[in-house]
Amino acid sequence: MAADAFVSQLNEQIGHEFAAHQQYVACAVYYDSETLPQLARFFYRQALEERDHAMMMVQYLLDADQPVQVPGVSAPQAEFADIVAPVSLALDQERRVSEQINALAAVARNEGDYTSEQFIQWFIKEQVEEVATMSDLLRVVERSRESPMDVETWMAREHSSAAGADPRPAGAGA
Numbered sequence: 001m002a003a004d005a006f007v008s009q010l011n012e013q014i015g016h017e018f019a020a021h022q023q024y025v026a027c028a029v030y031y032d033s034e035t036l037p038q039l040a041r042f043f044y045r046q047a048l049e050e051r052d053h054a055m056m057m058v059q060y061l062l063d064a065d066q067p068v069q070v071p072g073v074s075a076p077q078a079e080f081a082d083i084v085a086p087v088s089l090a091l092d093q094e095r096r097v098s099e100q101i102n103a104l105a106a107v108a109r110n111e112g113d114y115t116s117e118q119f120i121q122w123f124i125k126e127q128v129e130e131v132a133t134m135s136d137l138l139r140v141v142e143r144s145r146e147s148p149m150d151v152e153t154w155m156a157r158e159h160s161s162a163a164g165a166d167p168r169p170a171g172a173g174a
């Protein structure tokens, strides 16, 4: 039985994940409009991952027979000063989400809800990776400020594809 405190905080987190999806779509569209297709592709893919995070949380609540609130989200930032700004915003966002996920783990543990604690472990690991990925990208994009094709070449080499055995998003393979 999932703890009520965990369930309500996880419902809030679903909103944060959908907001992250929208923000990354806005970043991708910005890069696409600047004709930086590798950066655009990276952010379109990150956006899908955020949607999957939300849907993994939805599926967990469905499996646990708990209420699910599908949230509205506020408009993302869509205008950026330069090619560095979206990545810098993304890194801030990933750091914030890491804190939110850690807080969720703390609630589960404090409530003695070991099932939810185990569920949220995957996201702790995921956040370590996402913060590291964005930190790396920020360094590269900062060096490429005057020469955007450098970061495009780096993206094409370092970020071609990714997949793994992850929790199932709601609706996947349905």
Ligand SMILES: [Fe+2]
Pocket: 017, 020, 049, 050, 053, 097
């Ligand atoms: Fe996420």
Ligand SMILES: [Fe+2]
Pocket: 020, 050, 094, 097, 130
């Ligand atoms: Fe993320």
